Amino acid sequence: MKTKFDILIVGAGIAGLSQAIVLAEKDNSLSIGVVSKSKLQETNTRLAQGGIAAVMSTQSDSYLAHIEDTLNASQHKANKEVVNYVVEHAHEGIHQLENWGVQFDHIQNQYHYGLEGGHSQARVLHVKDQTGAAVHDQLISQIKNHDSISVIEYSEIVELLLNNNGEVGGALIYNHKDKTTLQYSAKIVVMATGGMGQLFQYTTNSAIATGDGIALANHIGAEICNLHSIQFHPTAFREAGKSQLFLISEAVRGAGAHIINKKGERFLFAYDIRGELATRDVISAAIYQELKTSGEEEVYLDCRHIPKEELAHEFPYILENCLKGGFDLSFQPVPITPAAHYSCGGIQVNMNGESNVPNFYAIGECANTGLHGNNRLASNSLLEAIVFTQNVANNILEKVKQKEFKSILPEELIEFSNDEPDFCKAETNVLKTVLTAYFISKSENDKVELLEMVSYFNQQLKNIDSSELSVLHFRWKLTLVDLLLKEELNLEKNTDNFILNKSI
Ligand SMILES: Cc1cc2nc3c(=O)[nH]c(=O)nc-3n(C[C@H](O)[C@H](O)[C@H](O)COP(=O)(O)OP(=O)(O)OC[C@H]3O[C@@H](n4cnc5c(N)ncnc54)[C@H](O)[C@@H]3O)c2cc1C
Numbered sequence: 001m002k003t004k005f006d007i008l009i010v011g012a013g014i015a016g017l018s019q020a021i022v023l024a025e026k027d028n029s030l031s032i033g034v035v036s037k038s039k040l041q042e043t044n045t046r047l048a049q050g051g052i053a054a055v056m057s058t059q060s061d062s063y064l065a066h067i068e069d070t071l072n073a074s075q076h077k078a079n080k081e082v083v084n085y086v087v088e089h090a091h092e093g094i095h096q097l098e099n100w101g102v103q104f105d106h107i108q109n110q111y112h113y114g115l116e117g118g119h120s121q122a123r124v125l126h127v128k129d130q131t132g133a134a135v136h137d138q139l140i141s142q143i144k145n146h147d148s149i150s151v152i153e154y155s156e157i158v159e160l161l162l163n164n165n166g167e168v169g170g171a172l173i174y175n176h177k178d179k180t181t182l183q184y185s186a187k188i189v190v191m192a193t194g195g196m197g198q199l200f201q202y203t204t205n206s207a208i209a210t211g212d213g214i215a216l217a218n219h220i221g222a223e224i225c226n227l228h229s230i231q232f233h234p235t236a237f238r239e240a241g242k243s244q245l246f247l248i249s250e251a252v253r254g255a256g257a258h259i260i261n262k263k264g265e266r267f268l269f270a271y272d273i274r275g276e277l278a279t280r281d282v283i284s285a286a287i288y289q290e291l292k293t294s295g296e297e298e299v300y301l302d303c304r305h306i307p308k309e310e311l312a313h314e315f316p317y318i319l320e321n322c323l324k325g326g327f328d329l330s331f332q333p334v335p336i337t338p339a340a341h342y343s344c345g346g347i348q349v350n351m352n353g354e355s356n357v358p359n360f361y362a363i364g365e366c367a368n369t370g371l372h373g374n375n376r377l378a379s380n381s382l383l384e385a386i387v388f389t390q391n392v393a394n395n396i397l398e399k400v401k402q403k404e405f406k407s408i409l410p411e412e413l414i415e416f417s418n419d420e421p422d423f424c425k426a427e428t429n430v431l432k433t434v435l436t437a438y439f440i441s442k443s444e445n446d447k448v449e450l451l452e453m454v455s456y457f458n459q460q461l462k463n464i465d466s467s468e469l470s471v472l473h474f475r476w477k478l479t480l481v482d483l484l485l486k487e488e489l490n491l492e493k494n495t496d497n498f499i500l501n502k503s504i
Contacts, residue, residue: 015364048132074373226345
């Protein structure tokens with residue numbers, strides 16, 4: 001088995017796969033390894049429904065409008081230079097995907113644009129309501145065209161390794177199939193491990209979204225920023241006993257769906273004049289407030305006034321999934337709840353994907369480019385991943401030619417066992433519940449409880465065998481919660497009315 005690559009990309013969502021393809025297209029002499037924790041298809045990318053925001057014609061839309069929408073959604077915390085760059089290069093990213101075989105929906109030879117919350121124009125390109133899967137399928141078929149790309153499935157990075165110069169020089173990777181740990185060496189490592197929605201009680205994210213890459217990057221001294229900016233999506237389908245919830249896309253509200261309370265009232269206008277088309281953070285906060293005031297347990301998405309044929313044509317996948325859960329979207333209001341959806345922050349990088357640690361890059365949802373600020377604008381995430389591939393590839397190609405393989409510091413190869421002790425299972429659930437409660441309430445009591453819990457668990461872990469994979473995972477969770485809380489505490493110190501201003 002090959003364990004030495006010029007470039008090792010950890011993650012096989014839109015960010016990891018498209019980066020590998022662009023690199024291979026530019027220079028097919030480089031060896032590229034792409035690591036996927038589970039099977040290749042298990043990604044957040046595949047779950048994306050709504051689509052990709054882009055200004056494809058300046059006659060009907062404008063860069064300025066997309067830029068302003070992005071800045072407004074971010075609560076003016078996004079980096080303007082990054083926003084300008086991404087918006088102005090969006091059409092190139094779309095054409096790149098089309099060249100790889102993605103066919104966005106058209107009507108009469110024109111792109112069909114969806115309208116989503118926070119956008120002042122309909123500008124979301126999509127493939128029905130399964131855009132992510134359509135894109136991912138094409139990326140998977142493209143990587144098969146490149147002999148220089150090796151895919152390493154069911155393999156999980158457990159540690160980043162440093163070479164003799166203190167630079168990143170490889171990774172320890174555990175294979176879930178044959179239960180072995182191998183040392184991989186690489187001239188450059190690119191983290192593309194996605195978000196961390198699984199840290200919370202309710203999430204729309206795939207099981208792989210546990211924030212591993214961010215925790216590992218922190219361990220080697222990479223700068224982590226904006227981690228506390230977790231986006232909650234207001235319209236996750238609430239099903240009893242489930243924590244990973246099915247997302248009802250923003251585009252359904254764009255098509256005219258209402259959000260109502262138990263009395264049938266469209267209560268959102270009391271919170272924001274945009275009603276159902278306000279940004280996700282505003283709607284999620286309004287739902288929490290409404291439930292708190294009314295004492296009810298749920299609110300509903302109401303599509304009964306939208307013609308059934310329109311729903312069936314535009315949202316077949318959503319309709320089908322709600323039906324599986326016992327609700328007919330065209331006929332009855334569907335219970336919804338806000339759920340952790342997107343990690344706006346992560347490993348701090350520049351516009352070339354470089355972190356502060358030599359030979360170490362980050363791309364996609366695990367990176368903090370500065371595009372999203374406090375709150376991501378709908379459909380700007382797949383866009384971010386595809387737009388930066390060119391810059392990142394050019395930078396890597398320039399650097400990798402000057403590098404040689406350096407010997408990696410000897411690392412003890414721990415034989416991990418995959419049993420999950422009860423301790424971690426139970427404690428993970430408690431941590432998720434308290435973290436979610438804190439994010440919703442932002443109350444002092446919940447914060448104190450969370451801080452005490454993190455310190456108690458850290459203490460407990462000192463006496464536990466670290467060769468259990470689940471113990472390692474639990475440590476990463478504690479690292480992430482700790483980083484997140486530290487940021488919140490810093491913000492409070494620097495902003496007197498931080499808690500009042502924060503909407504979730
Ligand atoms: C339900 C849903 C709907 C969405 N809809 C949209 C939308 O319409 N438009 C939009 O722009 N965005 C949308 N998003 C957000 C978007 O899908 C993600 O932000 C984006 O796909 C992230 O891509 P990525 O490549 O960074 O990560 P992912 O696609 O999540 O891929 C992460 C990869 O990292 C691997 N990995 C993780 N940990 C490890 C490890 N320890 N070792 C090895 N590999 C590891 C995984 O196996 C996986 O291959 C949606 C998200 C969700 C959850």
